[in-house]
Amino acid sequence: MNGDLTATVSQWATETNEALYIQLVSGESVSGVLRSLDVTAQPQIDEEDEQTLEECDGADVIQFHPLFTYQIYGQHERVFGYRGLRINLRYAAGSLATLLDIEYARRIDQMETSLPVVLKADDIDTPLREVLCASALCVSREEFAEKVVADTRGFRPIGKKAHEYVHQDTVYEMYESSLEDAGFREYHRRMQTFLLFYIEGAQFIDETDTRWRIFTVFEKLVLNTVSYSLVGYCTMYQFYHWPDMKRPRISQFLVLPPFQGQGHGSQLYRYIHTLVRQTPEYTDLTVEDPSESFDDMRDRNDMRLLLDHSVFDGLRAPVASQTIGELQTRFKLSKRQMVRCVEMGLLRGLDKAGDPEEYRRYRLFVKRRIYAQNIDLLAELDETEKKQKVAESYAAVEDDYHRILSLL
Incomplete structure (x- = not known):
């Protein structure tokens, strides 16, 4: 019986990252917007069609999923009690007037069952409304469609x-x-x-x-x-x-x-x-x-700026702290970011095979920085282990720098 109950319960679980559809809606006619809402609410829409489906219908809908919903629906990002669940969170593309509607094929506490326990569906509506701007919420599709049309014609950015x-x-x-x-x-x-x-x-x-x-x-x-x-x-x-x-x-x-x-x-x-x-x-x-993707974007843009200003021309390892400080002041980058860019700039200009001595000086320059930043963790290791850990960290840093440099 327990196995049957577990199987039954699992069939009613839904991943909220997949069930939640976020939409940016614009349109010049109320009827066109209303038709677009009906079409995008269909259970199956090919991903290639999601962003162009409504263009011929007097409205435009851009549709996408969230990456995270754990702050709304819990760390497992899952809700219980529904089949065919679709959570539509719709925004007017400019003003962000909002419409929330929830659709499902079946709900467990509305079904007849012979199970020995009473199963209740999770509340999906309330947790999401708690993080939305209450004054932006529309009470009906018709109200939302009217706001979309008015905003498409009249919304202007603030500031x-x-x-x-x-x-x-x-x-x-x-x-x-x-x-x-x-x-x-x-x-x-x-x-x-x-x-x-x-x-x-x-x-x-x-x-x-x-x-x-x-x-x-x-x-x-x-x-x-x-x-x-x-x-x-x-x-x-x-x-x-x-x-x-x-x-x-x-x-x-x-x-x-x-x-x-x-x-x-x-x-x-x-x-x-x-x-x-x-x-x-x-x-x-x-x-x-910062996230990894933001770090990559920042690295690329900072490096392009510094290269455009020929910052690395004639620069050789080891670079004096005073020089790094002067560059930091000039370009108003954080010390950590300036050091990172200097190390990448030096590596970009290295000829490893043609000038092994220059490459050795570069490795020592970077390793000293790695050691200084991790001195507390390394203090507990013996000398052999310290050298090994620093060497491993250096290899990872150089690989990452090559990856960033390849994107420039």
Whole structure:
């Protein structure tokens, strides 16, 4: 009996990362938007068709899944009690007016059963609504469709336009905002839910703190009318730095999945870094707990900047701390990032076979840094083990540098 019960229970479990469909919706007619909502709610849609399915129907829907839902549905990212579950989280592409609707074929506590226990379906609606902006939520499809049409025609980004660029014949605009700007605090509440879906361990910022600077990126489409779609955004906090400076730190950095891999993250990062470099009261640009993908993007852009300024010409290992400090001050990179870039720049110019002595000096330069950064952990090892661990770390570092350099 226990085996039968376990099998039955497992059949009613659903992975929430797969069941949740996030949509960015735009359209110029209420009827077209309503038709698009019906079509995208179908259980089976080919991935290739998801982003173009509604173009011929008077509306456009970009559809994608989250990476994480554990902050909403628990660490296992699974809910119980449904068959054919589909959680539709729909946003007006620009204003982020929101519609949440949940569909399923069957629910376990609505079924007749001979099981010896009463099984109850999980509450899916409440945990998700708790992280959404309540004032943005629409109560019906009709209300949402009307907002989408109005926003497609009339929504404009909030804040000061800071930058514009073109990618594949499409214009993208970047805006800088403060939580004190009229209407932006409300808009930020709509955006911040995306963080939970795509940044591991993400937390909402303190919206009463005026030291935040927030940058948003929008796709600008000019067809029958001008319309905007959110691409991504970044929050940057301004720490005090003695005696009269500020140290900016990138806290949250997100490009929505449909726009990833197109250079928008690099555009946003380069703009922020340029802003920091041009602002006298700023020291160096730091980053809070960066992901591997962000580190790669930052490495590529920082290296291109330094190469464009011929920073590594004539530079040889070992590089003096004073020289690294001067470069750090000049380009306003954190010390760790400046050291990393210097090491990559030196490796890029090495001829390992032609100048083995130069390569030996480079390895010693990097190994000394590795040893200094891990001195507490290495202190417990004997000399042979220390050398082995440092050598292993160096090999991994050099491999990683070659990987980054191959992307330049």
